[in-house]
Amino acid sequence: MSHKILVVDDEEEVRKTIRLQLKDTGLEVVEAEDGKKGIEVLDAENVTLVDAILCDVRMPNINGVEAIAYFRREYPHIPVIVLTGYPDVKLAVEFMKEGVVEYLVKPVEKEKLVETVMKAVDQRTFVGGSGPKM
Amino acid sequence: MQSKKHRLGLSGKLVLAILAVGAIPLVTSLAVAYYRGSNELQDVIGANFQALAEVSAAKVDAELQRILTVDRTLAQQAADNSKIRTELIGNQPRGKNSSVVQFDWPTITETESVSGALKASWVTGPEAGLNGAKAATSSTEKAATTVTGLYLDSATQDTLLHIAMPIYDRKETLPVGWLHRDYDVKKLFDPLIYPVRFGSTGHVMLINNAGMIISCPLLATGSRIEDRALLALITIDYAGWTTAENSGHGSHEFSIIGYAPLAGVNSLLPPGESWHMFVWQDSREIFAPAKSLLMGVLLAGLLSLGLLGALSYYASRRIVKPVQRLRHEASRIAGGDLSQPLAVHTGDEIEELADEFDEMRIQLRQHIDTLEDKVEERTRELRDNQAEKDRVMEQLIQAEKMTVIGTMVSGIGHEINNPLYVIMGKAEAIRDEKDISACNEHARDIIKQGKHIAAIIKNFSGYIRPASQHELEQVDVHEKLAEALAMVKLSLLDDRIEIRQNFAPVPKIAAKPEEIQQVFFNVIRNGVQAMKGKKGILEVTTTLEDSQVCIRIHDAGTGIRAEHLGKIFDPFFTTKGPDEGEGLGMYIVRKIVNKYNGTVALASEVGKGTTVTILLPGVKSI
Numbered sequence: 001m002s003h004k005i006l007v008v009d010d011e012e013e014v015r016k017t018i019r020l021q022l023k024d025t026g027l028e029v030v031e032a033e034d035g036k037k038g039i040e041v042l043d044a045e046n047v048t049l050v051d052a053i054l055c056d057v058r059m060p061n062i063n064g065v066e067a068i069a070y071f072r073r074e075y076p077h078i079p080v081i082v083l084t085g086y087p088d089v090k091l092a093v094e095f096m097k098e099g100v101v102e103y104l105v106k107p108v109e110k111e112k113l114v115e116t117v118m119k120a121v122d123q124r125t126f127v128g129g130s131g132p133k134m
Numbered sequence: 135m136q137s138k139k140h141r142l143g144l145s146g147k148l149v150l151a152i153l154a155v156g157a158i159p160l161v162t163s164l165a166v167a168y169y170r171g172s173n174e175l176q177d178v179i180g181a182n183f184q185a186l187a188e189v190s191a192a193k194v195d196a197e198l199q200r201i202l203t204v205d206r207t208l209a210q211q212a213a214d215n216s217k218i219r220t221e222l223i224g225n226q227p228r229g230k231n232s233s234v235v236q237f238d239w240p241t242i243t244e245t246e247s248v249s250g251a252l253k254a255s256w257v258t259g260p261e262a263g264l265n266g267a268k269a270a271t272s273s274t275e276k277a278a279t280t281v282t283g284l285y286l287d288s289a290t291q292d293t294l295l296h297i298a299m300p301i302y303d304r305k306e307t308l309p310v311g312w313l314h315r316d317y318d319v320k321k322l323f324d325p326l327i328y329p330v331r332f333g334s335t336g337h338v339m340l341i342n343n344a345g346m347i348i349s350c351p352l353l354a355t356g357s358r359i360e361d362r363a364l365l366a367l368i369t370i371d372y373a374g375w376t377t378a379e380n381s382g383h384g385s386h387e388f389s390i391i392g393y394a395p396l397a398g399v400n401s402l403l404p405p406g407e408s409w410h411m412f413v414w415q416d417s418r419e420i421f422a423p424a425k426s427l428l429m430g431v432l433l434a435g436l437l438s439l440g441l442l443g444a445l446s447y448y449a450s451r452r453i454v455k456p457v458q459r460l461r462h463e464a465s466r467i468a469g470g471d472l473s474q475p476l477a478v479h480t481g482d483e484i485e486e487l488a489d490e491f492d493e494m495r496i497q498l499r500q501h502i503d504t505l506e507d508k509v510e511e512r513t514r515e516l517r518d519n520q521a522e523k524d525r526v527m528e529q530l531i532q533a534e535k536m537t538v539i540g541t542m543v544s545g546i547g548h549e550i551n552n553p554l555y556v557i558m559g560k561a562e563a564i565r566d567e568k569d570i571s572a573c574n575e576h577a578r579d580i581i582k583q584g585k586h587i588a589a590i591i592k593n594f595s596g597y598i599r600p601a602s603q604h605e606l607e608q609v610d611v612h613e614k615l616a617e618a619l620a621m622v623k624l625s626l627l628d629d630r631i632e633i634r635q636n637f638a639p640v641p642k643i644a645a646k647p648e649e650i651q652q653v654f655f656n657v658i659r660n661g662v663q664a665m666k667g668k669k670g671i672l673e674v675t676t677t678l679e680d681s682q683v684c685i686r687i688h689d690a691g692t693g694i695r696a697e698h699l700g701k702i703f704d705p706f707f708t709t710k711g712p713d714e715g716e717g718l719g720m721y722i723v724r725k726i727v728n729k730y731n732g733t734v735a736l737a738s739e740v741g742k743g744t745t746v747t748i749l750l751p752g753v754k755s756i
Contacts, residue, residue, distance in 0.1 A: 011552055013583065017559030058548060063630075085551030106555035110562040 003121045004028045004049050008038035008067060009056040009083070014106075018054060018083070021110040022117060027051075035062030039070055042078075050078055052120040057084040057091070065091075072098050079120035083108065145447070145454040152446035153439060160435040164428060171424050176390060179420055180375030183392025183413040186330070188373045190338040191411040193326055195398030201317065202402075205299040209313040212301050219310065284319065284342070292318045293348070293356050323349040336415035339382075340396075343369040343408045352383060368393035369410050371400075381414060388417045456484040464491060472499040527725065530705075534718040535652065538659070542594070546624050549590050553583035593620055608642040608753055609650050611683055615674055618654035622662055631665055636675040640683045641752030649726045656719040657687050657746045663710060664691025664744060678752070682732075685748045693740040702736055723748075 005027050009015050012033070019029045030050070032038035039062065042050060053071055057064035064082065071080055082095050085106040092103040101123060102116045142150070212218045284293055299313040323340055327349040330338045339350040345359035359365060364380045373394035381389040392413035400408040456478055463476045472495055478488035560576040560583075567573050619633055643650070661672050670690035677684045694702065694709075701707045703724045708717030727734045732750035 013556045013579070014552055017556045020563050021559050085548035085555070087547060087551075106551040107558040108555065110559065 002026050002028050003051040004030060004045075005117060005121070006030045006032060006038060006041060006045075006050050006053045008032045008035060008053065008059070008064070010034050010059040011056075014056070018113070021113050025114055025118060027117065027121070034059045035064060035067030035070075037061075038067050042071065042075065050075075051124045052117060053078055053080045054083050054117065055080060057082060057086055065094075068095065068098060068100065072100075077124065079123045081116055081120055083113075143454070144457060145450040148450035148453065149443060149446045152449075153443050156439050156442040160439065164432060164435065167431065168424075168428055171428070172421065175421065175424055176377065179390050179415075180377070180392065183390060183415075184373050184375040184394065185392070186332075186338060187375075187392040187394035187411040187413045190327070190330055190340075190413070191373075191394040191396045194323060194340060194409075194411070195396050197323070197326055198396075198399050198402075201322070202297065202299070205297055205313060205315055209299040209301045212313060213310070284346070284348070292320065295319050295322065319348050320355050324351075327351065333415055333419050335419050337413075339412040339414065341369075341410055341412055343410065348409065364391075367391075368412060369395075369408065371395050371408070381416070382412065383414065389414060390417065390420060453484075456480040456482075456488075460484060460488050460491065463488070467491075467495050467498070472502065530718060531649075531652065531722055531726075534656075534722055537718075538655075542621070542624055546590065546594055549624055550587050553586045556580075556583045590624070593617055594624065606644045607647055609645045609647045610642055611640055611650070611676060611685060611750075612637050614647060614650045615654050615676070615685070617651050618658050619674070621651075621655050622658045630669040631662055632669075632671045634671055634673045636673065638675075638677050640676050640678050641681075643683055643730065643750045644753050645730050645750070649729075653723050653726050653748065654685070654687075656723050657748070660719060661687055661689030661691060661744065661746075664689050664693075666692065679749065681752055682749045683752045685750070686745060687748075688743060688745040690743040693742055693744055694736070694738040695740055699736065699738060703734075 003026075005022070007015050007018050007029055009018070009031075010033055015031045015033075019031075022029060030041060030045070032041045035055075038053070038055065042053075055064050055068055055071070059067075062070075064084065068080055068082070071078065076099070079101045080099070081102045081104060082092075082100050083104045083106060084091075087105045095103055101120050104113065104116060284295055294316040295318075297315050297317065299315070301311040301313055327338055327340055328351045331351065337351050339353070340348040341350075341359060342348060343365070345362075345365050347353045347355055347357050347359070349355060359382050361380050361382065364378055364382055367376050367378060368391060370393075373392075375390060375392045378389050378391060380386050382391065394411045396409040396411065403409065459478050460476070463478065466474070467476075476488045476492040476495065478485055557580050560580045564573045564576045567576070615635070615637075619635075658672065658674070665672065672690070673686075673688045675686040675688070677686070698707075698709060702720050704717075705721040706717040707721075710717075724734050727748055727750065730750055732748060734749075735747045736744065737747070738744040
């Protein structure tokens with residue numbers, strides 16, 4: 001059973017690019033176009049099936065800051081990676097305090113993204129105490 | 135300069151003044167001469183007329199005495215004539231009726247000289263004259279010569295004077311008879327009265343106190359003077375002269391009348407009757423010489439006045455001409471021609487005045503020259519100042535943009551980083567892709583994202599570029615609003631604010647597009663900042679109001695406190711944090727809007743939001 005990652009970003013092109021960069025990892029990508037949708041998806045899915053969350057900051061409806069706060073509160077075992085076009089040191093520090101595993105700034109290279117995501121997925125396994133069943 | 139209309143010029147006034155100086159003594163002397171002349175003339179003429187009346191009266195008196203002497207002689211001859219005496223005595227009356235004895239008188243030399251019938255009668259008194267004429271006295275004791283008065287002979291229509299002379303016997307003291315004679319007064323007195331003529335109308339006239347004309351060269355004997363008042367003036371018992379408004383000759387004109395009583399005759403006349411001499415001359419004739427003299431003087435005076443007028447006109451022209459010339463020159467100077475000197479050369483005070491004027495002209499020109507220099511200098515200064523102000527303003531606008539840019543950069547980063555990320559991802563895919571057909575799709579996506587980035591940069595650089603120097607353009611307000619909204623989206627990371635646009639068709643405005651974009655950006659940015667990241671609606675509305683384009687931007691922000699409302703447009707006034715602006719936004723908004731003859735107004739309520747209304751004149755109808 002492959003690992004699953006939730007991608008929350010309002011721009012379809014960005015989501016497609018993320019999917020493209022993660023194609024070789026064999027991860028299953030679930031998309032959500034804003035924070036609200038992301039929360040709905042996560043609440044609906046079997047939480048154990050989502051191994052990591054890749055989340056944008058600037059989005060309509062519920063933005064990244066609110067959504068991530070929710071994710072960290074409700075699903076603390078799922079690692080969250082921030083992927084934003086808005087390089088803000090203060091915001092980055094805030095996210096780190098929340099327990100975000102990485103703060104990535106667009107444009108991010110394929111290798112860096114794959115590495116960060118795979119690390120997070122591993123971390124999920126580690127944090128969750130129950131690794132994916134091989 | 136417009137010259138005033140003078141009713142009378144300087145020349146006219148001078149001539150009038152001089153004529154008045156000449157005319158006043160002339161008129162005065164004429165009036166005095168006329169008054170005194172006529173009064174003194176009256177005195178002289180009156181005295182002359184009186185003297186003439188007296189002389190004429192004496193002459194008639196003397197004539198009457200002569201007639202009486204003749205009659206006395208005749209009466210004596212009758213008394214001495216025995217035949218007559220016998221006849222008289224023999225015919226003594228027996229009753230009261232007297233009898234009349236007609237005689238053929240012996241030739242008496244003296245009778246020839248008088249006209250009138252000579253009759254002798256025996257009567258008890260002188261009253262029984264011929265034709266019933268009555269004597270005034272009936273005394274027989276002291277019989278004396280009696281003039282019984284005038285009567286009209288009905289047969290001949292002549293006026294007769296009856297004289298009764300007593301005939302005395304030499305021994306008797308009582309008259310034995312009376313000698314009666316009737317004289318035709320015309321024949322008797324006309325020869326005395328008529329020759330006394332002077333001038334063409336001057337004459338003497340014999341009248342009695344009843345106004346009857348006895349002898350007059352102009353009036354018929356027996357006619358009457360009816361004016362009782364005039365008669366009362368002249369039929370008095372002494373000589374004199376008077377003036378009256380009646381000539382006594384049928385006309386009511388001013389007259390000088392001399393008069394004198396006939397003293398000798400009047401002593402013989404019955405009581406109550408008197409004769410008077412009347413001297414009169416037509417006043418026109420009397421005063422003709424005086425009038426002629428006055429006319430002569432008047433004519434000479436008028437002639438002198440005419441001469442005086444001509445001379446004074448000439449003299450006044452001599453005075454006024456230079457004055458007019460001076461006035462002409464002065465108005466030339468008043469008209470601004472200060473280059474030519476005043477050309478007035480009269481060699482008198484006028485020239486001195488002109489010289490003073492010229493001095494003033496020179497000073498005026500110097501002042502004006504200095505003034506022109508000063509004005510030029512000041513204009514240059516002002517121009518420089520304006521240029522400096524414009525430059526400072528432009529710098530200010532640009533500086534304000536730069537502070538905004540700081541906050542915009544991160545937003546722009548986000549906007550650009552998204553497409554950049556897509557580009558990078560696609561490029562990596564191409565790098566790793568073995569299938570060329572799949573690469574084409576990636577490349578198309580890369581191009582699309584590249585265009586997106588270019589659009590973002592274009593929008594942004596449009597804002598940061600300084601306003602163009604060239605002419606104004608026709609600016610589409612909606613286009614600039616859209617650009618400003620996009621910029622706000624770039625610079626302010628807030629997704630909770632919903633932007634609503636209500637655009638009505640409006641005309642374009644004439645302006646520099648960068649400046650209009652900045653106006654909209656500043657206002658919208660303020661609105662978004664006022665909403666402080668809360669959810670809410672920012673509404674942008676355009677309408678057409680009386681050919682003005684109205685742009686209304688309403689935010690649902692915190693609103694502005696009343697004490698801050700008046701300061702919103704002041705430079706460097708801000709309630710924002712240090713990163714959000716320098717306090718120049720609304721100051722610049724108003725500067726730019728006012729520059730395009732527009733207005734900006736602000737309405738705000740704390741807790742509810744703020745509405746900014748911008749009105750800009752549209753260039754033409756849509």
